Amino acid sequence: AQSVAQPEDQVNVAEGNPLTVKCTYSVSGNPYLFWYVQYPNRGLQFLLKYITGDNLVKGSYGFEAEFNKSQTSFHLKKPSALVSDSALYFCAVRSGTYKYIFGTGTRLKVLA
Amino acid sequence: DSGVTQTPKHLITATGQRVTLRCSPRSGDLSVYWYQQSLDQGLQFLIQYYNGEERAKGNILERFSAQQFPDLHSELNLSSLELGDSALYFCASSVGGQPYEQYFGPGTRLTVT
Numbered sequence: 579a580q581s582v583a584q585p586e587d588q589v590n591v592a593e594g595n596p597l598t599v600k601c602t603y604s605v606s607g608n609p610y611l612f613w614y615v616q617y618p619n620r621g622l623q624f625l626l627k628y629i630t631g632d633n634l635v636k637g638s639y640g641f642e643a644e645f646n647k648s649q650t651s652f653h654l655k656k657p658s659a660l661v662s663d664s665a666l667y668f669c670a671v672r673s674g675t676y677k678y679i680f681g682t683g684t685r686l687k688v689l690a
Numbered sequence: 691d692s693g694v695t696q697t698p699k700h701l702i703t704a705t706g707q708r709v710t711l712r713c714s715p716r717s718g719d720l721s722v723y724w725y726q727q728s729l730d731q732g733l734q735f736l737i738q739y740y741n742g743e744e745r746a747k748g749n750i751l752e753r754f755s756a757q758q759f760p761d762l763h764s765e766l767n768l769s770s771l772e773l774g775d776s777a778l779y780f781c782a783s784s785v786g787g788q789p790y791e792q793y794f795g796p797g798t799r800l801t802v803t
Contacts, residue, residue: 610789621692621780621794622733629789668733672789676746678723680733 580605580673584681591659592689599654599684601669610672611652613643615665616683622668628652639663659688693717694795696781702801708769711798715762715783721745722764723784723792724756728777739764740786771802 581604591597603609610629614622626637633645643654652669669681693716703709715722724736726749735748739758750756753771758764768775778799782792 612789612791614794621694621796622782622792623692624791624793627789627791676738677748678735678738678746678792680725680735682732 580671580677580679582669582671582679582681584667584669584684586684587682588685588687590687590689593661594658597656597659597663597686597688599667599669599686601652601654601681602650603652603669603671604650605671605673605679607674609650609652611643611645612670612672613637613641613652613654614668614670614680616668617665625654625667659686661688661690664688692793692795694781694783694793696779696795696798698798699796700799700801702803703771704803705771705773707771707802708767709771709800711766711768711779711781711800713764713766713781713783713795715764715781716793718785719783719793720762720786721784721790721792722758722762723782724750724764724766725780725782726777727780727797731777733780736766768800773802776800776802 612627613625628645636642695714720741723738726734736750738746756766778797780797782794784790784792
C-alpha cells in the first residue's frame with residue numbers, strides 16, 4: 579500500500595537554529611514528492627517538490643528538502659528557523675495512479 | 691491569495707441533507723482537486739478532474755460526487771449527510787494533469803448537526 583509517514587507530531591526548535599521535519603514514503607514506481615505548509619485557518623501553500631533530477635530541492639521561504647531514494651525519505655530542512663515558520667507542515671506523494679497521499683502533518687513551533 | 695476561490699466559507703446543515711460546494715480554479719489551471727480535512731482522518735484526497743474529465747479518485751464516499759464544468763469550475767456534492775462528514779473541504783488547482791504543485795483555496799467548513 580502506498581503511504582506517507584511523518585513520524586513527529588510536533589517539532590520544537592529555537593529561532594536561528596536549523597530545523598528538520600521528517601517524511602518517509604512508500605509508493606510503487608517513481609515518487610513525486612511535495613511539501614506544503616498550512617497556517618491557521620488557511621489553505622495549504624506549496625513549498626517545494628521533487629519530480630526528478632538533483633536530490634536537493636530548494637523551495638520557498640528558504641526551505642529545502644533532500645530526496646533519499648535508498649531511505650525512501652524526503653526531509654524538509656531550513657538552515658535558520660524563524661518564528662514566522664511556525665505552522666503545520668505536510669508531506670505528500672503522488673502515486674502512479676495519480677492519487678495524492680498526504681502525511682498526517684507535523685506542527686513546527688519555533689521558539690523566540 | 692492563491693487565486694482559487696471556494697464558496698461558501700461556512701455551511702451548517704442537518705443530517706440527511708444535501709449540499710453543494712463550489713470551486714473556481716486559478717485562471718488557466720485545468721486540474722481541480724478536492725480534499726477533506728478532519729481532525730481524526732487528516733487530509734484525504736477525494737477526487738481530481740482534468741479539463742472536465744475525472745482523472746483520479748481517492749477516498750470519496752459513494753454519497754459524494756463531483757464534476758468539472760466547461761468553464762473549469764467544479765462542484766462537490768455531498769448527500770445523505772452524516773455527523774462524521776463535518777470537516778473542512780478544500781479545493782485545489784494546478785496547471786495540468788502532471789505532478790505540478792497545487793494551489794489551495796481557503797476551504798469550506800461544513801458542520802453537520
